[in-house]
Amino acid sequence: MHWLKFAVQPVSILLLASCGGGGGGATPVPPTTTLALTLRQVVGGLNQPIYLTAPAGDARLFIAERPGRIRIVSNGALLTQPFVDISAKTTVNGERGLLSMAFHPQYAQNGYFYLYYTDTNGDIAVDRMQVSGDANVANPASATRVISVPHPGATNHNGGQLAFGPDGYLYLGTGDGGGAGDPNGNAQNPTSLLGKMLRLDVGGSGPGYAIPPDNPYIGMSSRRNEIWASGLRNPWRFAFDRTDGLLYIADVGQGEREEVNIAAATQGGNNYGWRTMEGTACYNAATCERAGLFIPQFEYQHGANDANGCSITGGFVYRGAAIPELAGEYFYSDYCKGYLKSFPYRNGVAGAVRDWATGDIGNVLSFGQDAAGELYMLSANGGVYRIAKR
Template identity: 35%
Template sequence: MKFYYSRLPLLLLVIAISGVAFNASSTTIENSVVSAAEKRLDDPIPAPIQKGSIRLRLKQIVSDLTAPNWAVSAPSDPEHLYVGDQDGKLWRINLTNNNKEVFLDFSDVLVPLGISGSGSFDERGFLGFAFHPQYAENGLLYTYTSEPAGDSSDFTTIPSGASPNHRSVVKELRLNSTSSPAVVEEVRVLLTVDQPQFNHNAGALNFGPDNMLYIAFGDGGGADDRDGQDSGGNPIIGHGTDGNGQNPSNPLGSLLRIDPAGNNSSNGKYGIPSDNPFIGSDTALPETYAYGFRNPFRFSFDSQTSALVLADVGQNDIEEVNLVQAGGNYGWALKEGNFRFEPNGNEPGFVTDESVAGDFIDPVVQYDHDEGTAIIGGFIYRGNAITALQGKYLFGDVAKTGQGDGRLFYSDGSAILELDLTEQDQPGFWVLGFGRDADGELYVLSNTTGTPFETTGAVYKVIPNASFDAGFVDIPAVNVMLDNGDSSVYRARLQLVQDSQPLRFELVDHEQLTDRFRDDTTTFDQTTGKLNLPFTNVVDANGKISTYAAELQQVPDMPVLTFELSKQPALVK
């Protein structure tokens, strides 16, 4: 029997003073659980997530990966995107020609993947990496890997006589990246953490704008963040009575902030910044930046405002997006989202709308399991290609029903909307992660198995359609094929010529782009004069979006580059 947290001190006081028999107190506890069950919310957020007004496309740039889960550029290397694959590979993708190569391979240090053997699900693996802000000068890369337990770890919650499932290892690697694959010249282990169960590892690493390294840890796995329940045929251990999420004296369930260049940590291998919020605390690790998380997968910094946005995977009901503040307590496992969480003994936990005593920070936005099963954090968009997405947080859910039906969402912090995809209603794959390149453009990482096996993994770039609004056609990227056989990529704007029939459009603005912005579907052939716009969004007076395929023909001998609509546009969606 598990005590209901907020009533435990009162019950113990009653027992101590009145000498009530244990059987009587057990009945009282049973009644409190029944009372909580009566307040269970089966549909905590009834309103469904609506389709938003932003219609975009997904352009596959790489395939034949396994389970990609994180992608970023390296400092001073805008031509490449580096993609972490759960099975241990770090890929380098050339964004000009989309060629890929293995940059590093950590598969030999990982715990064997597949909780039920080869081909089965797992949350362990190569889970995070971050380039040092001065990587171009010092060659430093930081990694988070799930490795076999064995040696004594820096941090553990495992009781004496028991063994962890594995351990999380954060390393610093000094690379010589002039060759391919890169050469690791030096490896330094920064910290190790025992993991009680296979799941809830989190694993994201990011350098903040303060040049400190932030590391996300989940609550240690199992379910409900409590000892005693069954997990794969074994009782859950390593969480204690109150859970790791509410115990900032260990790394589990917390976001850490460290200085890799320092040495004042307990193991002497990294530094603890003097302005960390729990410096001098008797109850929290000085490394702790924020706590109360279940499985923070993932977090990122807004490149414009430096806001730290963290997505936390829920238990049975609520998925949430948080704005993280130094010293903040985000509630798990007393809360799931902004609801009260009831562990419910050895049965599945649930939420109620009862209050919870404590100083907690609630999510900015949240959704329930009518909409998905596990949130996947992304990035606030700050690129230049998609005006409508500017300043909005792009994220997703791994699979609405757990059957490879991932979803893509965006939010401005006030509501969640579903991304409107041009060529399909839903992505059609497991959403495993997101990426951001040096231009601020975003990527979706996926596979079709939901496991760290096989080679169905792919990377998709989020790209805009052309648009026609208020007499202007805005073309985000057009591949211009020149008379001499060369090609270039341009952003262009055309203006409708008033009273023209057939409709004519004049070029009023253009900008040459790098080849990494190339959109092979939108083309202008200088030899034939044909401008092909296969995806053009048009919004009517009621705000309804329709997408058309249009073909225009250059009008010869005009002082300004002019095109004429050569055939009736075809409705795409």
């Protein structure tokens, strides 16, 4: 089982030069001879490390384990006591579990952080919690519900990430509800919160959320006002570029293609095409109506026997200081292959793919980014690895 995508069928690498679609079969290019990368293990022995982040200005690493705990690495050591343990509130059936966390932009002042997980009924839940008097332990009694999204039936396609955008609003990437081919049509249904990017205002001190006044469907009774973008299948990691203000969304495909959509963080109302399209191709049809759909800037095909991969794991644009040569490179991997690859995106064009030849670290569950902008890869083998110069 690879839990990031069920019911896939193997279907080749396709790099798009622009959002105009089309494609040739470009082969990834090797990295420059003057720069080589390696993966240095930071910690091992974790239980399905699924996300890594840190508050602004904080040298610690906070690592979410899918069964429901958040662990802290401080001064290179894994602390014994979890920061948070919500294992009683979730399950790991299918693709369920604790899937990510995010710190409030003013965490240093208010101590708020947010969890994205599936509850014991399988519904998507986002809770706000607060740190206790001990900086390494959260206050379990502080938990309040921000939003719940019903997810009946299938155990897969829960999406799984939340993150604060440069505008201070909270973004959530939800899956289409599961099953092959979005059988309930959620991704294109404007009254469903599944298969969407949601944008919420959680800036108040009270529980819950408000609708940002510039959300694209504000005031429309025929559409859920929380929706920022639609047409997503199972967005497995999105990221805001800290410099360029672009939003990168890696969306897991059905059986043929994996894609990355790139848009200005201020550009709401995009329809990313699923299930009308899978990547740049019509899904399950000879023709399809593409008018109004946002075509991905980058995709790759699985290839025979999943030679190129089966399920994209999206990462981040590198903006750290340790490897300045990597500035502007967007990193990604694939759950089935364990590689490390990247491409630059400049002036609306995705550049050539670099294969960094760092070896296969097993099933890559996620990337992470620390407060300094350095990047990490998280493996199902229980290891967390920092991307570093060789």
